[in-house]
Structures are given as structure tokens and as C-alpha cells.
Amino acid sequence: MKVTVIGTGYVGLVAGACISDFGFEVTCIDKDENKVEALRSGQVPIYEPGLAEIVNRSQQRETLSFASAYQDAIPNADVVFIAVGTPTKDEDGSADISAVIAAAEELAPLLRGRTVVATKSTVPIGTGMRLEALFRSMVPDAEVTVVSNPEFLREGSAVRDFVEPDRVVIGAEESWAASAMREIYSPIEQRGTPVLVVDRATAEISKYAANSFLATKIAFINEVADLCEQAGGDVQSVADAIGLDARIGSQFLKAGPGFGGSCFPKDTRAFINSSERLGIRQRVVSAAVHANEARKLHLVQRVADACGGDLSDVRVAVLGLAFKAGTDDLRESPSLFVVPELVRLAAEVRAHDPVAMPAARDTFTGLNYGATAEEALDGADVAVILTDWPEYRTLDPEMLTRTMRNNVIVDLRNTLDADRLGDFGVSVIGIGRRETIDTVASHEKPSYSQAAE
Numbered sequence: 224m225k226v227t228v229i230g231t232g233y234v235g236l237v238a239g240a241c242i243s244d245f246g247f248e249v250t251c252i253d254k255d256e257n258k259v260e261a262l263r264s265g266q267v268p269i270y271e272p273g274l275a276e277i278v279n280r281s282q283q284r285e286t287l288s289f290a291s292a293y294q295d296a297i298p299n300a301d302v303v304f305i306a307v308g309t310p311t312k313d314e315d316g317s318a319d320i321s322a323v324i325a326a327a328e329e330l331a332p333l334l335r336g337r338t339v340v341a342t343k344s345t346v347p348i349g350t351g352m353r354l355e356a357l358f359r360s361m362v363p364d365a366e367v368t369v370v371s372n373p374e375f376l377r378e379g380s381a382v383r384d385f386v387e388p389d390r391v392v393i394g395a396e397e398s399w400a401a402s403a404m405r406e407i408y409s410p411i412e413q414r415g416t417p418v419l420v421v422d423r424a425t426a427e428i429s430k431y432a433a434n435s436f437l438a439t440k441i442a443f444i445n446e447v448a449d450l451c452e453q454a455g456g457d458v459q460s461v462a463d464a465i466g467l468d469a470r471i472g473s474q475f476l477k478a479g480p481g482f483g484g485s486c487f488p489k490d491t492r493a494f495i496n497s498s499e500r501l502g503i504r505q506r507v508v509s510a511a512v513h514a515n516e517a518r519k520l521h522l523v524q525r526v527a528d529a530c531g532g533d534l535s536d537v538r539v540a541v542l543g544l545a546f547k548a549g550t551d552d553l554r555e556s557p558s559l560f561v562v563p564e565l566v567r568l569a570a571e572v573r574a575h576d577p578v579a580m581p582a583a584r585d586t587f588t589g590l591n592y593g594a595t596a597e598e599a600l601d602g603a604d605v606a607v608i609l610t611d612w613p614e615y616r617t618l619d620p621e622m623l624t625r626t627m628r629n630n631v632i633v634d635l636r637n638t639l640d641a642d643r644l645g646d647f648g649v650s651v652i653g654i655g656r657r658e659t660i661d662t663v664a665s666h667e668k669p670s671y672s673q674a675a676e
């Protein structure tokens with residue numbers, strides 16, 4: 224079976240490399256010729272643990288190749304995955320599927336023989352039907368069907384998630400298409416992973432419902448964290464207490480700066496928009512999105528409060544720019560809001576991230592960086608932990624006290640051992656913890672954070 228994947232981003236490249244590692248012949252297409260050239264010469268343009276090894280191994284075995292021209296990879300394909308981006312449209316929060324449509328329009332005239340076109344991109348409900356209509360009008364004689372095969376991988380553990388998923392969802396209207404898809408996933412199914420074959424709309428809804436549910440869990444625990452700060456509780460202990468209930472589960476109950484990244488913000492909005500188009504209101508998910516937005520406005524205030532309310536000329540070390548540990552992806556990262564806001568309030572910012580600094584240089588203009596965390600911390604009045612990279616968890620307390628001007632860290636990920644650092648004279652202001660009250664609430668509350676309510 225020959226497989227083509229359109230789009231070599233976090234999803235397409237991982238899917239293409241892993242499917243070729245299963246033993247199928249895979250060609251990955253991207254319209255970005257520089258990316259294709261880099262991949263052909265063995266360079267993987269994104270940071271994703273374990274991916275480069277699989278890409279290089281598969282290229283050497285000649286089961287994986289790269290192309291920028293559709294002509295080179297569509298006519299022979301039995302299954303074509305579309306894995307291009309579907310960002311948010313700012314006007315209404317809907318998903319912009321123009322890249323998916325462009326890919327379908329470009330591949331349609333090249334279809335030969337029986338072909339499955341599978342959407343791996345996260346797409347609004349009804350997109351499969353729309354693509355099917357597009358193929359019928361453009362190439363009425365082509366034997367093609369559209370399958371929804373949503374991807375549930377997480378950046379930072381994408382390879383493992385792809386080869387060891389909790390489940391595979393295949394939304395197919397034709398049994399021959401479902402069989403072709405099952406064949407691709409047979410190495411996974413043989414290990415006992417559930418493969419759910421459902422109708423196309425169910426598969427499309429499942430992806431949005433999964434991400435919306437997880438985002439809601441995060442928004443929920445963050446509001447519990449706010450309560451803990453006022454009432455004198457500890458949010459992590461509350462998360463443990465409720466998460467050990469199997470009906471609730473402990474994952475995605477970590478209080479922090481709010482959900483970000485390339486998926487949750489856009490997929491929650493698209494879920495709301497896609498439902499509204501069908502006359503259904505998603506009140507629960509709308510509330511989660513609203514709570515998450517309001518949270519952003521409080522983040523910088525925590526830093527200002529830690530410095531007595533005024534950030535002008537305060538030296539701030541920002542530790543972590545990626546939206547989470549394990550990735551260089553900055554999309555919808557808290558840093559995109561926090562860093563410009565610190566700069567606007569006249570703070571002197573020096574940032575560090577173990578892998579995202581090259582990407583950040585294209586995003587933040589004029590930002591100063593430390594080549595190491597220690598360099599970013601040098602002379603800082605306050606440090607802010609924005610990403611839960613393991614190396615920040617193990618920062619040497621003696622290095623901190625030697626390097627920083629004031630030993631105050633605002634830990635927006637609750638990643639540090641506040642008690643241990645406290646023994647060395649380092650104050651850690653976390654999220655949803657009792658000590659947060661002592662340090663933060665003693666300052667006057669900001670006017671703009673109240674306005675955000």
C-alpha cells in the first residue's frame with residue numbers, strides 16, 4: 224500500500240515517518256520547498272523527541288521520501304492523508320480550512336484508481352462531506368472517498384503517542400475505505416489498541432469533543448486554584464484528592480497559566496463555532512474559553528505584585544517560551560502574551576528556553592536572551608517560569624542566590640520545590656498555594672486585572 228501525506232508539520236511529519244516505519248511506502252508533500260529540501264538532506268525542521276531518528280532510518284530504508292510537487296506523489300497513492308494547518312479565523316473563531324481545500328483541489332485532478340483521502344487535520348463537522356462534494360464536482364469519475372481520521376498526538380511526545388495511542392478513530396462511509404485505513408494501523412491494532420470505526424461526522428466531532436473536554440478540565444482546575452489562594456488551600460493536593468477518583472482521573476488537572484498551544488485554543492473556538500452553525504450552543508466550553516482568556520490578564524500582575532506593584536526597570540528573567548515542555552512550538556504560548564506585556568510595563572526582560580529560542584527570534588523583536596538559564600537569571604530581580612522544562616525544576620538553589628539580585632521566582636507552572644528553595648532563601652510564588660496569598664495578596668490588587676473580570 225502506498226501512502227502520501229500532505230503537510231509535513233508536527234502531525235504530518237510524525238504520521239508519515241511512523242507509517243513508513245510500519246513498513247509502508249510513504250511520500251510526504253509540503254508546499255514549503257525549503258522544508259522539503261531540509262528534510263531530503265536529513266534535517267528535521269521541528270523539535271520532537273525521537274522523530275529525527277525515525278525520519279533518517281526510514282529515508283535510508285527508502286520507505287520515506289519528500290516532494291513539493293503533488294504530481295510526484297498523488298497518482299500512485301492508495302491513501303492520501305491531509306495534515307495541513309487549520310488555524311483560527313480571528314473574525315468568528317471558526318477553523319480556517321482554506322489549506323485543506325487548497326490541498327484537495329490540487330490533488331483532485333491527479334487521482335488515479337481507488338483512493339482514500341483521509342483528513343488528519345482537525346476540521347469542522349461536515350468538512351468530510353464538503354470534500355467529497357468537491358471531488359464529485361471536480362473529478363466525477365474518480366473512485367475516491369473521504370475518511371476522517373483525527374489525530375490525538377501531543378507535541379513533545381508525538382512519536383510515542385502516534386505509535387502507542389489510546390485509540391485510533393476512523394470515520395468512514397465506505398467499508399473498503401475503512402479496511403484500507405485499518406491496514407495502515409494494523410501494527411497498532413495487533414498490540415491491542417482499540418480501533419474505532421465510526422461514521423465520518425462522529426469522528427470529526429470526537430476530535431473537537433476530546434480537546435474541548437481536556438481544555439475545560441484545565442480551565443476548571445485553574446479556577447479551583449484561584450479559590451485555594453483565597454481560602455488557604457493547595458491546588459495540587461486538591462487535584463490529587465479529586466484526580467484519584469477514577470471517574471475524574473488525574474491528568475489535565477495541573478493549575479498553571481491557562482491552556483495554550485496549537486490545538487486547545489483554536490479547537491475549543493472552532494467547536495463552539497461549528498456547533499453554533501448547526502444551532503447548538505456549547506455553553507460549558509464557551510465558559511472554559513472565557514475563563515482562560517480572563518486568566519491571561521492576571522499573569523503579569525502576579526509578577527508585578529511580587530515586585531511591589533511596579534515593573535519599570537525591574538529585571539525579569541523569563542524561563543520558558545514554548546507553550547509546554549518538550550516542544551519548540553510557540554503557538555498560543557503564554558509567552559506571547561506575558562513577554563510583550565512585561566516589556567510594555569517597562570521591565571527589562573531576558574529570556575531563555577532550551578529549544579524554542581530559534582523560533583522565538585522570529586517571533587519577538589528585540590528580546591534579549593540568555594544562552595543558558597543561569598545567563599538569563601544573571602542580575603534578575605525576579606524570575607518567571609512559563610514552561611515546565613525539567614531543567615528549571617532542578618535549578619541549583621546556590622546558583623540562584625549567587626546569580627539573582629532578588630531571590631524571587633514567580634512559578635506559573637508550580638514546577639519548583641518551593642519548600643526546598645525556601646530553605647535557601649529563595650521565595651517561590653506559585654499558583655493556587657497558600658504562600659501565594661502571603662506574598663501576592665498583601666499588595667494592592669491591580670486595577671486592570673479587576674477590570675478583566
Ligand code: NAD
Pocket residue numbers: 229230231232233234235252253254255258306307308309322325326343344345346374375376377378485486
Ligand atoms: P503545522 O503548521 O506544523 O504544519 C502544516 C504544514 O502543512 C506546514 O509545513 C505547511 O507548509 C504545510 N502546508 C500548508 N498548506 C499546504 C498545501 N496546500 N500543500 C502542502 N503543504 C501544505 O501544523 P500541525 O501542527 O502539524 O497541524 C496540522 C493539523 O493537525 C491541524 O489541523 C491541527 O489542528 C491538527 N493537529 C495538530 C496537533 C498538534 O499537536 N500540532 C495534534 C493533533 C491534530
